[in-house]
């Protein structure tokens with residue numbers, strides 16, 4: 001076995017490039033060496049093939065799913081085999097969500113289940129990252145009650161993951177005293193050769209009764225690195241797509257809206273947009289890899305404002321090179337053109353804020369060739385009074401007008417939404433307004449949420465919180481209405497023959513495959529294992545035969 005210290009000593013750290021993402025690529029290469037050296041040890045590896053394994057557990061939205069693809073890509077390039085079995089993995093990372101209280105509880109449940117695993121195998125690594133780690137109280141709670149966690153980082157420094165993992169190895173070897181609140185890379189260095197030797201021995205001979213105490217001592221105390229904010233956008237890192245044929249593309253990060261119930265602006269920071277050139281280059285690379293569908297991602301894509309430096313597109317600049325701003329409709333136009341050139345068949349985006357859904361965007365969508373006729377337009381409440389208290393900057397009429405405008409421009413459009421029930425001060429009359437909008441717009445799908453009080457948001461301090469029984473009753477009534485209307489609305493596609501992009505084997509029946517219509521509706525079609533292999537990842541015409549409330553079954557045309 002090679003000496004692991006060859007890869008983590010002070011000289012190795014000092015030789016790291018200072019620019020990003022080169023710096024992280026350097027650490028990935030070091031991690032690979034560490035992993036190989038580690039995997040050749042005796043007892044420290046769970047996998048029988050002497051390759052380290054890693055599980056990435058994702059909670060929350062599409063942005064988190066995309067972040068997890070980056071975590072998986074980094075781990076794979078660092079030599080790990082990606083597994084679903086978190087209880088047997090050498091490395092487990094939880095990418096957390098904190099938008100509602102139950103997301104937090106979910107994490108604690110999963111962590112609790114790993115306690116015994118960690119006791120038996122203290123050398124294994126447990127990491128937690130994502131939105132919840134941007135909350136100081138939650139980090140404190142993890143450190144006190146889940147002291148077996150090794151690594152904690154937040155949303156702003158996700159790209160530093162390789163460096164932080166490298167630092168964890170240094171800390172375990174006694175090379176760094178504490179990285180708490182440290183910017184990775186600026187940590188105090190302590191050159192303690194006795195720890196060096198102990199760590200090396202442990203890795204060489206593995207865990208045994210004699211050295212267990214030593215090991216536990218070295219492994220104690222997590223590496224914690226959470227940044228309050230950052231203006232960096234570092235994207236050129238490895239990735240591993242969950243599906244080879246579709247990919248999320250981040251176009252912007254953060255949110256400036258401060259809806260009064262929402263914690264997102266506090267944990268994801270202020271809005272920052274990527275440049276159109278970077279976005280288009282990423283889409284081009286995805287297309288070269290065979291991606292057929294892309295989803296442009298942002299908390300509020302309508303306020304995308306990219307600085308363009310190209311000279312042949314966008315508003316003219318005097319010297320032909322000066323920066324100009326590109327809006328979301330303009331970006332969408334360019335993405336649509338690029339899709340035509342590169343073979344991308346479907347473009348989706350989310351999420352849009354009704355307050356700045358412009359006529360221009362609707363026109364661009366309707367005139368485009370590849371932008372799917374699907375729109376996620378979060379309503380939150382149908383009561384203008386509540387919308388005001390939510391700080392949403394639109395009223396019931398404006399929302400109805402936007403939905404009508406979308407249907408007018410694209411009669412086959414599918415509109416989906418998010419609705420919160422039981423916002424502080426919501427009366428039965430307010431709730432009736434919500435039901436009224438649901439009846440008028442006829443959403444094809446609604447994600448309905450019970451209001452969850454998030455500490456630090458303005459609404460958490462409102463005194464007129466609604467009692468649980470009332471909220472539950474309203475929630476059930478809303479769900480009942482919505483399910484009935486969605487089922488009726490779905491009927492409009494019955495008998496049609498439409499293209500479906502097949503994504504996977506059905507979760508419910510191994511002899512069926514499941515895919516999506518252009519408008520986002522799920523379709524299941526019978527297929528034997530041979531056919532499945534051929535069809536998944538391709539677009540095929542399907543006759544829609546039977547609607548089942550929120551999905552169709554059909555057969556290949």
Ligand code: 5AD
Nearest residue numbers: 261262378418419420449450451452
């Ligand atoms: N309580 C309930 N639902 C919330 N959402 C955001 N914050 C809260 C909260 N505090 C919902 C909104 C948003 C979706 C992503 O989550 O409907 O659109």
Ligand code: SF4
Nearest residue numbers: 255257258259262264
């Ligand atoms: Fe939250 Fe409102 Fe921003 Fe959406 S727009 S992330 S609901 S603050």
